[in-house]
Amino acid sequence: MIKLIGILIIVIGFALKLNAISIVMAAGVVTGLVGGMTIPEILTTLGDTFVSNRYMAMFIITLPVVGVLEKNGLKQVAGDLIGKLKKATPGLIAIGYTAIRGALAAFNVSFGGVAGFIRPVICPMAEASVEKDGVKLEEEDRDTIKAMNSAAENIAWFFGQVLFIAGSGILLVKSTLEPFGYEIDPAKAVQAEIPVFVLAVVVSAIYFIMIDKKIMKKYKKKSGVKTNDK
Structure with missing residues (x-):
């Protein structure tokens, strides 16, 4: 269940009307950490995902x-x-x-x-x-x-x-x-x-x-x- 904490962060962040990009990034990093990933692994995953989907933006x-x-x-x-x-x-x-x-x-x-x-x-x-x-x-x-x-x-x-x-x-x-x-x-x-x-x-x-x-x-x-x- 702890791995779903990213969803909770997103819900709370949007409820408090915080910066959307910051909320999503924080949720992704926290989810990666509780899932056993290291900081370099999280950054690598984020970078690879951005590059592979860059045309979507x-x-x-x-x-x-x-x-x-x-x-x-x-x-x-x-x-x-x-x-x-x-x-x-x-x-x-x-x-x-x-x-x-x-x-x-x-x-x-x-x-x-x-x-x-x-x-x-x-x-x-x-x-x-x-x-x-x-x-x-x-x-x-x-x-x-x-x-x-x-x-x-x-x-x-x-x-x-x-x-x-x-x-x-x-x-x-x-x-x-x-x-x-x-x-x-x-x-x-x-x-x-x-x-x-x-x-x-x-x-x-x-x-x-x-x-x-x-x-x-x-x-x-x-x-x-x-x-x-x-």
Whole structure:
């Protein structure tokens, strides 16, 4: 039971609102000590774990970059750009992004995901496509648009990355099944994934259109009432 003291340290540390990194480090060191590890062994384990998982923290780098871009008007520029396209709607933007994102995923090209691209670029464009008529989006509908665009990113990347012949998804399937006697040809696996990807895009597009029609109907009505009052 004493080996679980690390969990207790984390619970107490967060309850006291102490520094999160310090709490986790302390819990790891204490757990290692009660488990019979020496200080050099603990430091070696921490170092090896950090090196082997360093790419998992790369998204942290995007946060200050996105913050600087937003401070200098990235969202405004994205909104102004889409505001010039009269037929643009949140649903059409989400559908277009899903198709383009999935096609580029087939070449293992990444835009930065939800935090790096959807929030600072796509969401302002989708919101501006509604607000260009002079109406103001309600917070609930703004959240719906954010969720729709986030779904577009996740669907496109989830199904599109397997179209890359050397992608992690294909290699995972290959390495998992071959020990059991199943020979996996990556090229044939990609061919089998193409109709799955197309179906995913079509199904998501239908769902996005349903959401789009509901939102646009609501705000076109608001825009018409406002115009008539003038």
